[in-house]
Amino acid sequence: MTRRLHGAALSPFVRKARVFLKEKGLEYESVHVDPNDPPADFHRLNPLKRVPAFEEEDLVLADSAVICDYLERRYPEPPLYPSDPAGHARTLWFEKFADYEIANQATLAVFRNRVVMRLLGRPCDEDKVQRALHEKLPPLLDYLEGQLGDREYLVGDMLTVADIALASQFVNLQHGGEHLDAERWPALAAHRDRLHARPAFSQTIERESAFVQKLMG
Ligand SMILES: N[C@@H](CCC(=O)N[C@@H](CS)C(=O)NCC(=O)O)C(=O)O
Known part of the structure; x- marks a missing residue:
């Protein structure tokens, strides 16, 4: 089966998306696309020209939340979304909070300026x-700290896409x-330490950190 x-x-x-695929135990081919310089035909996979994009046989999807939702429905085991409506909705809320609010600060402000701009020579x-x-990140983190309390995961007592989304922003x-x-x-x-210690995260963090160190000289 083609899965890219x-x-x-x-x-x-x-x-x-990579960690989600790994937690599901799904094999796939990784295709490098530089979001700052995507190939000319990349719009066929995502008209917005953003990564990730995903292909499985004839199906083409974009956006990490959409890709993870598809994978969950297509490959339900192990579950990475709660089955009860309230838990499911709270998972989507925290996923969105990570993908948009935490991302705006951790990735688009800190990582982009400190790493990407330097690599682009800007x-x-x-x-x-x-x-x-x-100013921006602390109130968001205060909120998440209160929501997490003394629990292991953001929602219920299981690993969900929300935990993965948040821990991924903290890598950046x-x-x-x-x-x-x-x-x-x-x-x-x-919570971050627990997530980053999972093999799906620890392996990629090790590779990426070596890569970042090399890039930054
Ligand atoms: N909500 C999207 C965000 C994707 C996104 O913004 N990706 C960035 C790379 S980290 C990108 O492709 N940026 C290029 C651009 O916006 O032109 C998702 O979850 O997949």
Whole structure:
């Protein structure tokens, strides 16, 4: 069967899909697409020209949330979404919170300025990074810390796509040279450590970190 994931190694959304596929135990072919310079025909896979895009036989999908939702319905085991309506809805909420709110700060402000801009030979907007770290990110993390409480996962007692989405954003924060303050957000830091210790994350983090170190010289 043809199953391909198109994207770049350091994209948090591509990583989320990669980890999801690995947690499902699904084999796939990885196709490199640089989101800053996609191939001319990439619009056929995603008219928005964003990564990830996904192909399975004749099916073409884009957007990590859509790809994960498809994989869950097509390959229900092991489940990565709760089956009860309330748990399912809360999972989608936290997934969205990670993909949009945390992503805007951890990836688009910190990682993009500290890593991507440097690689593109453009200046890093360090003011934007500092605003993200000290003004924008903390209230979002305070909220998640309260929601997580002393539980292992964001929703119920199972690993869900929401945990994967959030932990994936924290990898980009790390690539940008920043870490969660474990004294201020202990539950969240422990959650990140648990997720990043799973083989699906630890293997990719090791490879990516070596790559980032090499790129940044
Ligand atoms: N909501 C989308 C976000 C995808 C996204 O923004 N990907 C970035 C790379 S991290 C991208 O392709 N950016 C290129 C662009 O927006 O032109 C998802 O979850 O897949």
